[in-house]
Amino acid sequence: MEALYQTLEKLLSEKSRLYLQLIEILQEERNFISEYSRESLEVLLEKKEILVTEIHKVNTQREQLTQTIAEKKQIPEEERTLKSIILLDDNRWSKHMAKHRKTLRQQIQKIQELNSKNKKLIHRSSMAMKRSLTWLYQVDAAYTPYHQNGELRETPLQSGLVNLDV
Secondary structure, three states: OHHHHHHHHHHHHHHHHHHHHHHHHHHHHHHHHHOOOHHHHHHHHHHHHHHHHHHHHHHHHHHHHHHHHHHHOOOOHHHOOHHHHHOOOOOOOHHHHHHHHHHHHHHHHHHHHHHHHHHHHHHHHHHHHHHHHHHHOOOOOOOOOEOOOOOEOOOOOOOOOOOOOO
16 A cells, blocks of 8 residues: 555656746746747647646556555545545555645636736737737728729828737
8 A cells, every 4th residue: 555655656756847847838828829930829829738738648557556555445435536645544655635625726727827827918919919900901981092083093002000909
């Protein structure tokens, strides 16, 4: 059992490390979105996809190990959680696991916040782009390119600013 507890503690530590990397990637993602850096964002999204796959793999291993320990300790199926394993009397790793559990919960909250902020930033950026494009392509309804006699009008060159409302 000791080896199972130790392996579970190592998996929790690994998951925490991966979550830290994900938090860093999400912060970088925000910077690239606000800079409109599509190429950098695409490279970062590939890294993010690889990392999420690793997190999923570690999480699957953790769930399997949690189930194995719970079965050996005859914990009812509805109570087979990390918290119930932490509370077991013979678990010498319980303090480390509890610390990791708390850290993981905080990291998950941070990841959710960053995801939400990034989604809002993407939405606001796309709306600002749409408004800017609409403004750029507006045509004066009263303008006609020809005089009444059929001659082409000389159009004065106009310059305009892009709408930067974000």
